[in-house]
Amino acid sequence: MNGNDLALxxxxxxxALRGGVISYVxxxxxxxxxxxxxxxxxxxxxxxxxAVMAPPALHAIVLTIWTxxxxxxxxxxxxxATAWVLVRYTFPGRALLSALVDLPFAIPxxxxxxxxxxxxxxxxxxxxxxxxxxxxxxxAIPAIALALMFITVPFVVRAVEPVxxxxxxxxxxxxxxxxxxxxxxxxxxxxxxxxxPIAYGSLQSFARALAEFGSVVVVSGNIPFRTLTAxxxxxxxxxxxxxxxxxAVSIALLAIALLVSILARAVRHRASGPTLxxxxxx
Amino acid sequence: xxxxxxxxRTSGGAMWNVAAIxxxxxxxxxxxxxxxxxxxxxxxxxxxxxxxxxxxxxxxxILSFESGVGxxxxxxxxxxxxxxxxxxxxxxxxPPATLLIENPIAVIDGYADKHxxxxxxxxxxxxxxxxxxxxSYAKYGLRPVVDSVAKAVSASFPVVPxxxxxxxxxxxxxxxxxxxxxxxxxxxxxxxxxxx
Numbered sequence: 268m269n270g271n272d273l274a275l276x277x278x279x280x281x282x283a284l285r286g287g288v289i290s291y292v293x294x295x296x297x298x299x300x301x302x303x304x305x306x307x308x309x310x311x312x313x314x315x316x317x318a319v320m321a322p323p324a325l326h327a328i329v330l331t332i333w334t335x336x337x338x339x340x341x342x343x344x345x346x347x348a349t350a351w352v353l354v355r356y357t358f359p360g361r362a363l364l365s366a367l368v369d370l371p372f373a374i375p376x377x378x379x380x381x382x383x384x385x386x387x388x389x390x391x392x393x394x395x396x397x398x399x400x401x402x403x404x405x406x407a408i409p410a411i412a413l414a415l416m417f418i419t420v421p422f423v424v425r426a427v428e429p430v431x432x433x434x435x436x437x438x439x440x441x442x443x444x445x446x447x448x449x450x451x452x453x454x455x456x457x458x459x460x461x462x463x464p465i466a467y468g469s470l471q472s473f474a475r476a477l478a479e480f481g482s483v484v485v486v487s488g489n490i491p492f493r494t495l496t497a498x499x500x501x502x503x504x505x506x507x508x509x510x511x512x513x514x515a516v517s518i519a520l521l522a523i524a525l526l527v528s529i530l531a532r533a534v535r536h537r538a539s540g541p542t543l544x545x546x547x548x549x
Numbered sequence: 550x551x552x553x554x555x556x557x558r559t560s561g562g563a564m565w566n567v568a569a570i571x572x573x574x575x576x577x578x579x580x581x582x583x584x585x586x587x588x589x590x591x592x593x594x595x596x597x598x599x600x601x602x603x604x605x606x607x608x609x610x611i612l613s614f615e616s617g618v619g620x621x622x623x624x625x626x627x628x629x630x631x632x633x634x635x636x637x638x639x640x641x642x643x644p645p646a647t648l649l650i651e652n653p654i655a656v657i658d659g660y661a662d663k664h665x666x667x668x669x670x671x672x673x674x675x676x677x678x679x680x681x682x683x684x685s686y687a688k689y690g691l692r693p694v695v696d697s698v699a700k701a702v703s704a705s706f707p708v709v710p711x712x713x714x715x716x717x718x719x720x721x722x723x724x725x726x727x728x729x730x731x732x733x734x735x736x737x738x739x740x741x742x743x744x745x
Contacts, residue, residue, distance in 0.1 A: 390617030490603050491603075509731070
């Protein structure tokens, strides 16, 4: 425990740092969350279950979860491919592409919604063309998915990239000399090393998707039982003065997010352990 | 017909819209018999089924409409008049039976006395009832409540054959209970509408 004597000069300093960090996290995260849980349980567990099982709430939660799962699957594939291209190829504009990947973190989500509207709105050229071919994007599920995909682009890419950089090309070359096809190399050599970062990034993007409000409220249409997602439903409950109901439904979302976050952590921790390619060390 | 009306959970304007549709039917202002709750619900249900976007608020709803979404937007008369003034091209229909929104104004006794601003506050309230203020209201699409001004601008504000107020529907507490409470009429009809 106190084998590491480099970090801090004194035992007192270590305790102060540890205490400081714990209170910082408690103050920022635990206390507001505890307050929310308390508000959500004001009517007991019964009240919470009733709030979550209310038909419009339940529909909104289910919609949020399944769209989140769907875009996460897309991210897992597209994000891995993007990381692959960024790490394995040099081409003009690579730095720009890499910078673009991070951009969704810096754009206010409302702006994301506006941008989608400018592209897919029924009076815009692409939106109009799609509409003429019977494809509705705006104010429907596809718009929700696009908004979520946009804001979650960085997660898988940034989780996979560093691990991919660490993989020694010699392993792939060895597989090649043993006669493996490139598909087999990817499946048997590269993918096992990437499985955990992909899972980690995917879980992160799912957790983020659960919480998305700003862009979705602009593009989804917000119709109960059709396109109303859980965060937008919550907003409605708060606005109608039913913050107790909102708190109860938030607890459900929070519980899922916490679970996913714990899962993601577990996955990542093992990722940095023995499954990482260790060539070069030995 | 694709309809735009905001979400009543987030928008007071949307609550007026829903109450106006329901109330108009209930009061016999549509082709349905007066007092027939089922018929009023059927009308409201038919409208809800056609709603394409429930924006956060009335303003957003009209912006969506101006951007070319939907065939019809339900909104306040003054929103349309102001939009037309600023060059928006839209037709509008005032239903033969609809809600009159009476915007209240009040001096808050406790606050005004505490800050010794009662004189000023009361002067402001009376000013709003002068011809000058009322003409300003009319200019921005709001129906004047002072008769002389109302008469002068009557050309901009067509007479509505059956105008009713929220009191005629039992007052807001009653309307909220019947229409907007959790699992009340609005929730129920939205739930039915999904099964289209």
